[in-house]
Amino acid sequence: MLAFDNVTFGYERSRNILDGLSFxxxxxxxxxxxxxxGSGKSTIFRLVTGLDEPSTGAISLAGNSNGQLLGKVGYMxxxxxxxxxxxxxxxxxxxxxxxxxxxxxxxxxxxxxxxxFGLAGTEDKYPGELSGGMKQRVAFLRAVLSGNExxxxxxxxxxxxxxxxxxxxxxxxxxxxxxxxxxxFITHDVEEALFLSDRIFLLKNSPVTSFEEIEVPLxxxxxxxxxxxxxxxxxxxxxxxxxxxxxxx
Amino acid sequence: xxxxxxVLIVIxxxxxxxxxxxxxxxxxxxxxxxxxxxxxxELKEVLLLKHLPxxxxxxxxGLIISIGLGTAIAIWMSSNAYVRNAxxxxxxxxxxxxxxxxxxxxxxxFGYTIWSKVAVTxxxxxxxxxxxxxxGLSSGNKENEELFLTMGATxxxxxxxxxxxxxxxxxxxxxxxxxxxxxxxxAIGEWLGAQAGLGYFSRRMMTQFxxxxxxxxxxxLTLIGISLFICVNFIENRMIRWRxxx
Numbered sequence: 001m002l003a004f005d006n007v008t009f010g011y012e013r014s015r016n017i018l019d020g021l022s023f024x025x026x027x028x029x030x031x032x033x034x035x036x037x038g039s040g041k042s043t044i045f046r047l048v049t050g051l052d053e054p055s056t057g058a059i060s061l062a063g064n065s066n067g068q069l070l071g072k073v074g075y076m077x078x079x080x081x082x083x084x085x086x087x088x089x090x091x092x093x094x095x096x097x098x099x100x101x102x103x104x105x106x107x108x109x110x111x112x113x114x115x116x117f118g119l120a121g122t123e124d125k126y127p128g129e130l131s132g133g134m135k136q137r138v139a140f141l142r143a144v145l146s147g148n149e150x151x152x153x154x155x156x157x158x159x160x161x162x163x164x165x166x167x168x169x170x171x172x173x174x175x176x177x178x179x180x181x182x183x184x185f186i187t188h189d190v191e192e193a194l195f196l197s198d199r200i201f202l203l204k205n206s207p208v209t210s211f212e213e214i215e216v217p218l219x220x221x222x223x224x225x226x227x228x229x230x231x232x233x234x235x236x237x238x239x240x241x242x243x244x245x246x247x248x249x
Numbered sequence: 250x251x252x253x254x255x256v257l258i259v260i261x262x263x264x265x266x267x268x269x270x271x272x273x274x275x276x277x278x279x280x281x282x283x284x285x286x287x288x289x290x291e292l293k294e295v296l297l298l299k300h301l302p303x304x305x306x307x308x309x310x311g312l313i314i315s316i317g318l319g320t321a322i323a324i325w326m327s328s329n330a331y332v333r334n335a336x337x338x339x340x341x342x343x344x345x346x347x348x349x350x351x352x353x354x355x356x357x358x359f360g361y362t363i364w365s366k367v368a369v370t371x372x373x374x375x376x377x378x379x380x381x382x383x384x385g386l387s388s389g390n391k392e393n394e395e396l397f398l399t400m401g402a403t404x405x406x407x408x409x410x411x412x413x414x415x416x417x418x419x420x421x422x423x424x425x426x427x428x429x430x431x432x433x434x435x436a437i438g439e440w441l442g443a444q445a446g447l448g449y450f451s452r453r454m455m456t457q458f459x460x461x462x463x464x465x466x467x468x469x470l471t472l473i474g475i476s477l478f479i480c481v482n483f484i485e486n487r488m489i490r491w492r493x494x495x
Contacts, residue, residue, distance in 0.1 A: 049399040071401020081396050085414045085491045095400040097410070126491050146400050 001027040001182045002048065002150055005065075007057035009047060010207070017043045019207040020057070025184065027149070030176055032185045032193035033211075034239065035203030036246040041186045044208075045152055048184065049075050061150065071099075074143035074151040078158060080135040082127035088138055089114065089123035095146040110145065116178075117141045118171065133164040140172070144179065153185045157192070166224075169195060173222070190239045194218075194227060202239060204246055212242070280461035288461035289468055296450070296469055304447040305473065307363060307435040311370025315427060318371070319378030320420070327386035327412070344376050348434075352441045366438025366446070373434045377426040385419025386412050418492070421485040428477035432470050 002025040010016035017040045025031055035041050046052040047059060050069025058065045061072060074095075082091045089110060096106040114123055117137050127135055136156055143151050153172075157165045173196060176183055187193050193200050194216055201211035214235065218226050226232065263282045270281035280288070289296065322340075326333040352369050359365035389412055397407045439448030447466035454462030 051395055051398060070398055073399065075396065075399040077392060077396055079392065081393050083393075083411070083414065085489070094410070098397070098400045098402045098406050 001025050001029070001062060002184070003060045003065075004047075005058045005060065007047065007054045007059060009043060009052065009054045016055075016207045018047075018054075019209050021208050021210065022057075023201065023211055023213075025150075025182060027182055028180055029199065030173075030183045030185065030197050031199050031201060032187055032197040033201045033203065034187060034190060034193050034243070036243050037188065039203040039206060039246060040208045041203060042154070045075075045154055045184075045186060048150075048152055049073050071146070072148055072150075074146035074148045076136075076139050076143040076151065076153045076156050078155045080127070080132075080139040082135055082138055082142075084127055087124050087126060088119060088130070091127065091138055092141050092145060095142060110141075113141060113145070117175070131164075132160050133168050136160065136168060137171070140175070144175075144181070149180075150182045150184070153183060155186050155188070158187075158189075165192075172196065173220075177220070188243070190236055190243070191227060193239075194232060194236060195222060195224070200239070202242055204242055214239070275460075277458040277460045280464055284461045285464040285468055288459075289465040292462070292465055296447070296466060300445055300447045300450045300466065301469060301473075303363075303443075303445045304435050304439065304470070307366045307370060307438060307446070308431045308473065308477070310363070311367045311374060311434060312428065312431050314367065314371050315375040315378055315431075316424070319375040319423070319427075320382050322375075322379045323382035323386060323416075326383050333383075340376065340379060343372070346372075348373050349437055352437060355438075356442050361442045361444065365441070366435055366443065369438035369441075370431050370434030374427040374431045377430070378420070378423040381419045381423025381426075382416055385416030388415055388419065418485075418489055421481065421489070424481050425478060425485075428481055429474050431477070432474040436470055 004021050004023050007018055007021045008016055009018045021044075033041050033044060043052070047054055048069065050071075050073070059069065061067065061069060082088075083094070086094070089107060092110045092114065093103070093106040096109065097103065101109075111123065114120060117140070119134065119137055119141070122130060122134065122138075127138070130138070139156070140151075140153075143153070157168050160168060169192060175181075185193070185196060197216055200214040200216060202214060204212060216235075217231060218229075227236075267281045267283060270276070270279050270284070273279055276284055322336065326336055348369060351372070352365075355365040355368040359368060393411060394407055397411055402410070435446070436448035436451070439446040440452050443449040447470050451463050451466040451470075454466075
């Protein structure tokens with residue numbers, strides 16, 4: 001689905017953030033990228049969405065390595081970034097409008113989805129009338145509607161309260177299974193990464209030359225209590241230790 | 250009623266004025282509100298049919314040119330950093346020019362036609378529109394623009410679907426200032442040389458020591474200003490209804 005091949009990138013010529021990074025994401029996978037702040041997580045996301053281009057190396061999406069990435073990858077940012085002057089329906093329709101879908105067609109396509117995403121009855125409301133969790137659902141729907149199987153979620157739940165965060169994580173897993181999407185999820189919350197992902201990419205060194213790839217040994221559907229299994233607890237401890245070391249540097 | 254206190258203040262003010270004017274009893278210097286109302290009524294045909302249309306036309310043409318010019322300059326400045334750096338200081342400087350002192354030049358250029366008054370109106374009304382619209386167009390944040398880019402948006406998409414909506418409330422703030430200034434602009438323009446119009450009429454009454462006659466057209470000019478403001482407010486509330494919900 002997505003492959004980085006020997007990608008190097010830096011904002012200044014002398015200091016690379018990524019240096020010869022290669023990795024592969026299979027179609028339908030749920031991958032979390034975990035790293036301390038400033039470790040290059042966001043840079044990877046900017047490269048995948050096409051906002052930045054690698055200095056050397058290649059990024060291929062669905063086997064295509066020289067295409068334009070902008071407009072091909074669904075992106076859900078940390079803040080919901082909903083437009084306050086648009087209703088929920090209009091906000092969700094934005095990517096379709098940009099893709100020149102007729103307004104009426106777009107509305108017809110999105111309305112049933114609102115229901116599926118647990119947003120029934122909100123279509124004519126404005127973002128200011130919705131709770132934080134609901135707004136993130138709209139932002140996720142908007143990312144899905146960018147028409148792409150690859151979704152990039154950049155710490156989407158970091159601004160939510162603890163309880164909402166838990167229920168949104170479960171909601172997200174459901175949506176992912178239902179839509180058979182491929183998800184790349186940035187987080188610094190180790191527990192969140194363990195609960196959600198098939199694999200975890202751990203960023204340790206700077207500049208980033210490779211990830212430590214960790215398979216999460218949990219079957220699906222998962223349960224919160226699975227996180228208390230002793231092998232998972234050990235894994236969690238190891239991840240936390242690795243992050244702590246990165247911070248101390 | 251939420252405007253009760255406003256009404257009360259106006260009534261108290263007018264009452265003091267009325268009593269003061271009666272005590273002084275020199276209506277050619279200080280006419281009382283009632284005298285002004287009576288005079289307005291007496292002159293209603295001349296004022297409303299002859300002079301009002303002329304002044305209103307100046308105001309409307311001036312505002313239309315200002316809106317066109319102001320938003321065009323604002324868009325140009327917001328789209329190009331060189332243009333912004335070059336024009337912004339000039340724009341500010343243009344407001345340092347004492348307009349009233351400059352107005353006779355317009356009479357030289359445009360003669361006693363409507364255009365010398367329109368020029369004065371434009372000169373003082375385009376600034377608030379330009380600056381506010383420009384600030385509005387610049388108030389977008391990078392995150393939102395990048396989100397648009399990841400959806401495959403073009404520059405035109407970002408402009409129409411993001412920058413214009415965020416600039417709209419700023420544009421209306423500018424327009425509200427501009428409509429109030431437009432009345433002043435038109436009146437000043439007419440003082441400098443005109444054969445008709447409310448500003449001209451007011452000045453002519455001054456030369457005749459007709460105090461109430463000076464105030465009557467000013468009273469109507471004030472009403473024009475208030476009406477224009479209410480109009481803009483109404484349009485703004487219709488276009489930016491979402492604000493109430495957020």
